[in-house]
Amino acid sequence: MLSILGMGFAHPKNEIHNSFIEELEIGTNEEWILDKIGIKRRLTTLPIKYIAETRNSDPRKGRAIADHNTTSLAVDAAKGAIQSAQISPEQIGLIICNTCTPEQVAPAESQRIAAELGIEAKAYDVISACPAFALHMSYLSNYEESALPDYVLCVSAAVLTQSVNYNDRSDSAIWGDGASAWIVSTKHPGKLRMLDSYFTADPTRCDAVVVDTFGHFHQDGRAVRDFSVRQTVRLIKRLEVEYDIDWEKDIFVGHQANRTMLAQITNNRKIPDSNHWFNVTEIGNQAGAGAPATLAANWEKICSGQKIVVAVVGAGLSWGSVLFEAV
């Protein structure tokens, strides 16, 4: 049985407020942003002055001037997870990483993280953008327990603000940057014991969310929003039925796409605000890093006996869920 022993997260410091986006004069304002997506602030690796002056029209320039890259955020998150799990880097036998904003396309992001941490273990990328948390947990749960090393480091990181065209009013307001990491083991007990995991995809709809390597992020916003709400509700419903979820004590963490979407989901499932953890309002959508970063930030709040439902959706199109019980 898989357990999570510790978690870490990292975010950049530069803040994009709604007033800044309004000042870009791209046909949106603070009121509209709060009403439509409920995001108050985003954290970015890009200098704010650079965004104001260039709108990141050439993502190469943004990347060159950024304070952090995917690897540096991922390494900071990984160090936090290693510390949280109270292990040493040398004990890690496998590193898997998800990113849609790699610093290099070779070697793999996981291999760069391993090199930075001084870990000469097996390292490769396991990628499906936003639902990475469910993918990684589901992927590892497929293994015979004997085939996994004592400790696995999972990482999901993205710096999507470096791929945003800040002349686009929809994309400008959504994205933030971040990284999250967590230590998984089948051989050592941890704070979170996994009870269920699920991951799947519909590749026929993969063009709905795209990050062009030599360009910007773009998506079919309406189609993705409808899909995201519908699939997340389905994912939660199944777990509610099979595992007797009690929203008076159990916790929901969703894909940190936007606050309005999350509110539609929690309203549908009657999940009280007190039992819904999120960080999108203050950090923005961090792609695959958002949900695990939220969980990591609330790590100390987790109470024994609590069940935690994580349901994530996104590019691919792909979606999945993980259910934990706190030990």
Place this chain on the structure above:
Amino acid sequence: MRQLYLASTGYSRPDTRLFDSISLGDDVVSFPIPDIRTALTPEYLSETKNEDPFQVMPALLATPTSLGAEAARQALQFGKREPQSLGLILGATCTPLQTTPTESQRVGKELGVKIPAYDIQAGGADFALHLETLLSWKESSLPENTLILSSHIPTSRIDFREESIEQAVFSDGAGAAVVSTVKSDLRVKTAVAKTFPSLGKHWTIDLYGHLEVNLGIEREVFVPRLLELINEHGSLISEDALFIESQLTPQSFSQLQEAVGIGKWHSSFNDLGNMFGASPFAALRYFQTKEEMDAEQIVILLSGAGLSIGIIILEREG
């Protein structure tokens, strides 16, 4: 360990021959230049020498996805399977034109399938990594048929402004295989991939930049580490095994062959070039097509970015 079978393989290459568009001096390499293929138009190559890979999109006649889908269809056809028989796609590319969705998902779209699809990539040893992964899974987690694929267009990342050995080594292409739980001719006896993250800096492609490879790593890293890997699996390898290697240049291939000292050896390098992680898939299909696969045991050796190496041992079922 599960019983897994390599039901079929396929590969695909662009139609354009690189050396119809550019020239390379006789003194640049010490081996016969392979039949390198490129996804780029001859006009783009001759006019820009690919000075800025960021400008490559309008010049592409093929993409990792189009090549990957063609290789996948070929593998499905040889395996007498429909796309709808697949339960999972594992993909890999070091030269994505989109960092989202994944290559596996783009190829899945081309095949019209609604199934789990994601990328697992380590670099040159993707074929071994994919098989090792599936061999390590619980029986209940394995679909009957899994498509694994690796697709790359390295010429889109090579700087052609000055002559270099990379121009004579790396070719565009895709490889795919159908891995099945249903018994067929080739059983996967074992598959192992290893990575050496501290050495990854010797083989890099910046997100927007050119391929930079220190080919000295063939001699210094790949040959000795592959030799270690072969020795670790010595008890599983028969004296008359057929060794297939597809990514080393001829000198390093000979060095490895001599050091191992057993078996019959095939290299596809002269005919196909090094197509990154796609090469081992392509080599297997290539030699199957040439009917040069009469051995009872086939040992496939892999090496490349990561740095990563791998070994796959296939055995014929009676």
